[in-house]
Amino acid sequence: MKNKNSPLLILLIILLTCAILMTSGCSSTEKSDAKEAVSGLELASGADVAPQAEGKSESNTLVLGEMWEIDSINTIDGDGGTLVCEKAAVTETLVGANEDFSLRPGLATSWEQLDENTWEFRLRENVTFHDGSPMTANEVKFTLEKVIGANPRVDSMLKIDSMEVVDNYTLKIKTTEINPILPGILHYPDTAVISPSSFDKSGEFVKPIGTGPYKFESFDEQTRVLTVVKNENWWGGEVGLDAMILKGIPDPNTRAMAIENGEVDFTVDVPYSETDRIDAIDGITVEKYKTPRVYKLDVNLKHEPLEDVRVRQAMSYAIDRSGIVEHVLYNVGEAAAGPFLPTMVWANQSLSPYTRDLEKADELLTAAGWVDTDGDGIRDKDGEPLKLNLMTYSARPGLPPMAEAMAAQLKEAGIDVETEVMEMGSINDRKEKGNWDLYLAAYNIAMVPDPEYILTNWYMTDGPDNAPGYSNPGVDTLITEARKITDLEERYKKFNEVEAIVYDEQPMIIVAYYGCAIVKKDYVKGYVFDPTAHDYRINAEMYLEK
Numbered sequence: 001m002k003n004k005n006s007p008l009l010i011l012l013i014i015l016l017t018c019a020i021l022m023t024s025g026c027s028s029t030e031k032s033d034a035k036e037a038v039s040g041l042e043l044a045s046g047a048d049v050a051p052q053a054e055g056k057s058e059s060n061t062l063v064l065g066e067m068w069e070i071d072s073i074n075t076i077d078g079d080g081g082t083l084v085c086e087k088a089a090v091t092e093t094l095v096g097a098n099e100d101f102s103l104r105p106g107l108a109t110s111w112e113q114l115d116e117n118t119w120e121f122r123l124r125e126n127v128t129f130h131d132g133s134p135m136t137a138n139e140v141k142f143t144l145e146k147v148i149g150a151n152p153r154v155d156s157m158l159k160i161d162s163m164e165v166v167d168n169y170t171l172k173i174k175t176t177e178i179n180p181i182l183p184g185i186l187h188y189p190d191t192a193v194i195s196p197s198s199f200d201k202s203g204e205f206v207k208p209i210g211t212g213p214y215k216f217e218s219f220d221e222q223t224r225v226l227t228v229v230k231n232e233n234w235w236g237g238e239v240g241l242d243a244m245i246l247k248g249i250p251d252p253n254t255r256a257m258a259i260e261n262g263e264v265d266f267t268v269d270v271p272y273s274e275t276d277r278i279d280a281i282d283g284i285t286v287e288k289y290k291t292p293r294v295y296k297l298d299v300n301l302k303h304e305p306l307e308d309v310r311v312r313q314a315m316s317y318a319i320d321r322s323g324i325v326e327h328v329l330y331n332v333g334e335a336a337a338g339p340f341l342p343t344m345v346w347a348n349q350s351l352s353p354y355t356r357d358l359e360k361a362d363e364l365l366t367a368a369g370w371v372d373t374d375g376d377g378i379r380d381k382d383g384e385p386l387k388l389n390l391m392t393y394s395a396r397p398g399l400p401p402m403a404e405a406m407a408a409q410l411k412e413a414g415i416d417v418e419t420e421v422m423e424m425g426s427i428n429d430r431k432e433k434g435n436w437d438l439y440l441a442a443y444n445i446a447m448v449p450d451p452e453y454i455l456t457n458w459y460m461t462d463g464p465d466n467a468p469g470y471s472n473p474g475v476d477t478l479i480t481e482a483r484k485i486t487d488l489e490e491r492y493k494k495f496n497e498v499e500a501i502v503y504d505e506q507p508m509i510i511v512a513y514y515g516c517a518i519v520k521k522d523y524v525k526g527y528v529f530d531p532t533a534h535d536y537r538i539n540a541e542m543y544l545e546k
Helices: 007-020 081-087 137-150 152-158 252-260 272-279 309-318 321-327 358-367 399-412 424-433 451-459 473-482 488-505
Strands: 061-066 095-097 103-105 108-115 118-123 160-167 170-175 214-220 225-230 243-248 266-268 284-299 333-335 387-392 416-421 438-444 508-521
Touching (some): 061 252, 103 108, 137 152, 214 243, 252 266, 272 284, 284 399, 309 488, 321 333, 321 399, 399 438, 399 508, 473 488
Parallel strands (some): 061 266, 387 416
Antiparallel strands (some): 095 103, 108 118, 118 170, 225 243, 266 508, 333 508
16 A cells, blocks of 8 residues: 555644544544445345444545446346446346355345256345335346346346246246256346336336445436435445446546546546556555456457468467566456466366467468568468458557557567457447457456356357357367256366367467456545456445545
8 A cells, every 4th residue: 555645744633633623522433344345246144234434525426437338227138237237236136256256145045956957046035126115036037037038148048948936035947958057147237136117118128226225316318427326225234325426438548537637536447557657646546456357359260361270379379468468458467378267266277378489370370371472571371461450449448558569469470460449339340240350358257157158158159259250069069068067076177178179279369367457536435346246346335535
């Protein structure tokens, strides 16, 4: 921690203040050190909730600079679920997750697998929605039915065949096939429980009415500013803030200026090269955390140079991962091997990051027929230069400089790479049309705390996030077999085989594990980082002390 004030000066100010207030007494209230961070997903069963902290300002509204434009507050269709659940703390899920990604109670206090295809969930009692109605198994069933109808991705993961309301606080779920990770999927923000009054009479979503520590107040579709206010009747206990105002600020430099000029109280991921300078500013603190996300370079396997595994392997050998982490990410991250953090219990521990080896890259590219015939420094084949385009976006500050660094490193191997920093709409349009070679992005790897989620979505032939078009029948078979194994050791062993295959074939080049920079005013108290969150999670104990 930095020391921004002289201890002697602080002591003199305290003594002077006490002298002035002597007639009314000078005292302080000690806060318990035994607080536990509380959020919609993070309240442990039986945990005590700390009382609301004293000393908060009369204006107890947090202004938050969100890293994305706020385009939707719809929690069920895949657009607004994460924002509303994790960042606005309006909704809550049935299942939470601990720091090691093991599951813990949320709105469900327990769950049990009755047979291969049947699960029973016991719900927390005495929980009310923001409209005052009780949360029961009927509302949970209603929510999941709505999500299944509106969100094909979640539907495909849940594999629900039928649901039965056993009683007010018991829901039985039957799946179409064995699905060992059903509880983990119910940690996914899009499955957060909402009241039926979130919809109008025609069944259209109107606003999120959840059970969380904050309740929806307004969403300005012109300015895209979301406002939420304290839920005075939250089942989890006292809520620290009176309100939060969430503003979308997609540009990292603008987020930095907003926290410096006082426009916002809390933001995330300013330019990493600026973190030390901003941390040194009086009244602002920067905290750096590891988070379950990876920087991944998608490779369009439908384009002739990239369908050759030797070209992809050569690219991976040409990238200096350690140098990028140190000089581009300013150590807000870590060189990566496979898609999972080494600390994750299911990760293949035998994998290590590709180290830069230009001789190996030259050997592979030459074997693939790519050589520099005209001496211009760029390899060619059949008269065509080895030239690629690389798309990325700017909302995450590490991406543009990483793209430039990788382009320079690949050029040393004889690969000409043109980088483009684009808006997400343009990127999606290019990907849909197939008019792209490389796409650098940051992907969450633990929205569902199990390897099946990532390995299925990324590497199955029909995986929803398999943008490169990777198809390996052996991988498909291994994933299909692993998904039916309930013994965790055997399950993880089978998934480790998948990790080893894709590590060798490099259909997606994993570059680095993500680091997160939280930037907040010093008067923002009680924040606790949640390493299982999508980007960051707002916890109920946060408050302002100005």
